[in-house]
Amino acid sequence: MIIAVDGMGGDHAPKEIVKGCIQAINELDVEIALIGKKDLLEKELSKQKFNRSRLHIMNATEIILNEDKPVQAIRKKKDSSMVVGLNLLKEKKVDAFISAGNTGALLAGSLFILGRIKGIDRPAISAVFPTSKGMSLLVDAGANAECKPRNLLEFGLMGSVYSEKVLEKKNPSVGLVNIGAEQGKGTPLIKESFELFSKTDLNFYGNAEAREIPRGIVDVIVCDGFVGNVILKLTEGVAMTIMSMLKKQFTKNIINKLGAMLLMPSLKEFKKNLDYTEYGGAPLLGVKGAVIKAHGSSNAKAIKNAIKQAKVFAEKEVVQVINNEISRIGDEENA
Amino acid sequence: MIIAVDGMGGDHAPKEIVKGCIQAINELDVEIALIGKKDLLEKELSKQKFNRSRLHIMNATEIILNEDKPVQAIRKKKDSSMVVGLNLLKEKKVDAFISAGNTGALLAGSLFILGRIKGIDRPAISAVFPTSKGMSLLVDAGANAECKPRNLLEFGLMGSVYSEKVLEKKNPSVGLVNIGAEQGKGTPLIKESFELFSKTDLNFYGNAEAREIPRGIVDVIVCDGFVGNVILKLTEGVAMTIMSMLKKQFTKNIINKLGAMLLMPSLKEFKKNLDYTEYGGAPLLGVKGAVIKAHGSSNAKAIKNAIKQAKVFAEKEVVQVINNEISRIGDEENA
Structure with missing residues (x-):
């Protein structure tokens, strides 16, 4: 190799x-x-x-x-x-x-x-995404700002293969990012994609609201590259902002410094969970x-x-597997 | 009143x-x-x-x-x-x-x-959004999943008025959510909206990447309702997930519990910063x-x-001010 x-x-x-x-x-x-x-x-x-x-x-x-x-x-x-x-x-x-x-x-x-x-039709950049349940995969993370339903379907299939083979998820669930959980919500793109997904034998979860993504509600998060890029960067931004706000609290006075010192090993472990350097890179699919x-x-x-x-x-x-499964x-x- | x-x-x-x-x-x-x-x-x-x-x-x-x-x-x-x-x-x-x-x-x-x-043309739901620099306003937070450039321009103007009058920002800056900072990036919707904004006397910041939103890079965050809803809910989801991961660390053993106890007043203050109940509700504009x-x-x-x-x-x-300014x-x- x-x-x-x-x-x-x-x-x-x-x-x-x-x-x-x-x-x-x-x-x-x-x-x-x-x-x-x-x-x-x-x-x-x-x-x-x-x-x-x-x-x-x-x-x-x-x-x-x-x-x-x-x-x-x-x-x-x-x-x-x-x-x-x-x-x-x-x-x-x-x-x-x-x-x-x-x-x-x-x-x-x-x-x-x-x-x-x-x-x-459209290759995508995917991103390995840490959640409280382990790793999810986000496709597309920014290659295709505008998409058709067929593109989202391809993202779901490719993400499912990668998630199973590389992230070792069994029968990975695939969800469509949407602004409501019920079928029929969202833009025409999402509604049509929902129907396409329903006809496949992918483990289709249905719509996934953004609030649920960090909880690891699905293994493969499917969206257009504009929304995917917003999800990826916003998650990074929120996590970094919270960490820096916390850090300020931890160094505010001597009591806080002592408290933070006691928590240090756990805080380091926690930080590791959010650290992108742990997860490798973004596969092109x-x-x-x-x-x-x-x-x-x-x-x-x-x-x-x-x-x-x-x-x-x-x-x-x-x-090769994507080539066969498509x-x-x-x-x-x-x- | x-x-x-x-x-x-x-x-x-x-x-x-x-x-x-x-x-x-x-x-x-x-x-x-x-x-x-x-x-x-x-x-x-x-x-x-x-x-x-x-x-x-x-x-x-x-x-x-x-x-x-x-x-x-x-x-x-x-x-x-x-x-x-x-x-x-x-x-x-x-x-x-x-x-x-x-x-x-x-x-x-x-x-x-x-x-x-x-x-x-299209009224919007806006959301008051806590950032590390104070309050930003997100428009549209979910009323209009699909938008034209003119709609985004209206969101920016209405958000600017609300931000100045109610959130007391002086000459509030207005940014377009985009997947890159440079002009010319993004979808046709964003590119055309960028040009419309440039012709107004709004305090237009230009494109704002999602990573910068939690840092309070702009006072008014403009996007379509699909992206806005994703931003609002994902921020909530990431913050809640991080808090619950931290809480687990804080109660893991007796030393961590002691550390967390010492930090408690500051953690409460920190939590208050993230607490939506502090900020009232979402104005319809x-x-x-x-x-x-x-x-x-x-x-x-x-x-x-x-x-x-x-x-x-x-x-x-x-x-009345929106009516005059439009x-x-x-x-x-x-x-």
């Missing part, structure tokens, strides 16, 4: 990326293809001790920046770490590809270079290859966990 | 509603018109001591239930507490109306009985009258705070 990693993408590249790759080699049964400017990568690698036989550097002279326009960047920067990585995946020289770089470019590049799975978008601010631990996730993504042949919900032209 | 209160709406009616009205009479300079089944209301009132001269019971023999279909309920239940209250407001016998009952019916009734302010939707599970304190808010809503003549953004036909 060889996982390709974009050494140049993300706020802390290449340092944290390199450290994450080494952690993965030390802890997991993987080989890493680390892609980027060879001299920069070698310099970071020389600082660390590890089994070098399992890390291969692939030189790539260009870098796609966050401010680059996605489509243009993919077309023009042929020797960028991202394009080189996606080509390696296409040619099956590696089993999965991870990048913490430009999200739009990674999505565009995956579409152009790997292509869509037959029967999938619907393209012909196992691609994971790591958070732009990924540290070494986040990269290591993304590699761990990518390994299962590839091992469980999620792409026929269950009928052809896109007939939907 | 007479505030009409629906005595029969909400999960804890009439008991908590009556108690809230009495608290308001004891603490605020208001008269209350309490509407509902006279015998039930009298029974609750007889348990309390207060200045009865400032509370007037208006008998209404019917009740609109949560499961009633909104439009049908308003048309058929002419002697319901909700319809009677809205008629009192229309006839200017009261200055504002509050109900914790069926939201859809309150919205439909306000539209039919009070009517829209001239120039407002765009109808010809000051109407407030109180939370369905309102307790006495929530009702008292909604009455306090309704008083300012009426005193500051928010409806001309600033041009006629709806010319938009």
